[in-house]
Amino acid sequence: MTQAGRRPGGSGTRAAILAAAREQFADKGYGGASLRTIAAAAGVDPGLIRHFYGSKDDLFAAALEVPEEMAELMVRALTGHPDGLGERVLRAYLAVWEDPAMAGPLLAVVRSAVTSERAAERLRTLIGARLLAEVAPHLGPDGDVRAGITAAHLMGIAVSRYVFRVEPVASLDREVLIGVCAPVIQAYLTGPLGRN
Amino acid sequence: MTQAGRRPGGSGTRAAILAAAREQFADKGYGGASLRTIAAAAGVDPGLIRHFYGSKDDLFAAALEVPEEMAELMVRALTGHPDGLGERVLRAYLAVWEDPAMAGPLLAVVRSAVTSERAAERLRTLIGARLLAEVAPHLGPDGDVRAGITAAHLMGIAVSRYVFRVEPVASLDREVLIGVCAPVIQAYLTGPLGRN
DNA sequence: CATAGAATTCCACACGTGTAGAAGTCAACA
DNA sequence: TGTTGACTTCTACACGTGTGGAATTCTATG
DSSP states (O other): OOOOSOOSSOOTHHHHHHHHHHHHHHHHHHHHOOHHHHHHHHTSOHHHHHHHHOSHHHHHHHHTOSTHHHHHHHHHHHTSOSTTHHHHHHHHHHHHHHSHHHHHHHHHHHHHHTTOHHHHHHHHHIIIIIIIHHHGGGGOTTHHHHHHHHHHHHHHHHIIIIISOOTTTTTOOHHHHHHHHHHHHHHHHHSOOSOO | OOOSSOOSSOOTHHHHHHHHHHHHHHHHHHHHOOHHHHHHHHTSOHHHHHHHHOSHHHHHHHHTOSTHHHHHHHHHHHTSOSTTHHHHHHHHHHHHHHSHHHHHHHHHHHHHHTTOHHHHHHHHHIIIIIIIHHHGGGGOTTHHHHHHHHHHHHHHHHIIIIISOOTTTTTSOHHHHHHHHHHHHHHHHHSOOSOO
């Protein structure tokens, strides 16, 4: 078809590959996305993936490089004034999942974590090393339990709403969701812990 | 190696295949488990899978046939007296996930639902058709929101604790977990809904 | 005892996968 | 203006996949 050889002008091929990879990994997971499919989506020869990124694993690692910024956002929301903490955290969390640029890599991590141990480890670090380590100390004793259970609840919301799309949570109005869950998040983070 | 032909005596081959399939699907998902791997785990020729179950899809469907019984348990816990509802539900839920016979198929559904649309649909039916349909009416108006958000929270706990094994929830003492979360489940199901 | 059918093994096909390397073409710098 | 190196294409390999079917041996039914 097309002739071999370099194309004239700067060709954002490398970026196109990464974008396509993020998309494919996000909705098929590591195992489901193939290099040939990714290359096709990027309108590019499969060999270029190898040329730019080496192996599939390396490409995958590159595709997951974004969510640091997301952890930053969450940490900022979590380490503010205790007033309105629950609502602020929940809003920041939902905002992350509704911004395609950040939700993509997140979906990729989650969709892949069920199969690839590398992705699972990445997810654990994302939650554990960043959120827990930086936030737990601000929450007094039992801070790790507070942060951990909060993370579990938030993950349940994201998985139900954005990954598996289970009704009625998937199509629940965002403000209603916030109205119902924010007080619980607030309580998990700052209220009395459990029944006493 | 072994001669072809039927073996003497009743050989629980069919059951062995199903058991191996459940195990493999549970920890690799639909895509990750291969017929040859399943056959090897069952100590059986791959051809037998086709002979007994037809296609991989059919085998998968058979492997997911168990969780009806689990939905039954949850519904029974949910439709009892409102006193101690939260704790009762949470205990039943954790019991299901800690019983290998039921957690296996559940893990298979969750691990596969990220890739196979069939598994995702199954998960939605499991939660939607059974739990929601039978339980929501007992919870008054907003019953579907109550049940849906409760399901989301529970799913978050299971996913964190049993699928991704995110700390500290993964190794949290069960009684502590119940102590912290049961009141919230109770509130989601029967308490005032959200801030007013 | 004969015969139909179930259980089991093996072989083969067509396809998709990740990886590898060879060869061609252009850009940038000396 | 040459030459180096980055970019691009194609072809190929070795392997694993789900599926299909032929051949063999046993059980069960008549």
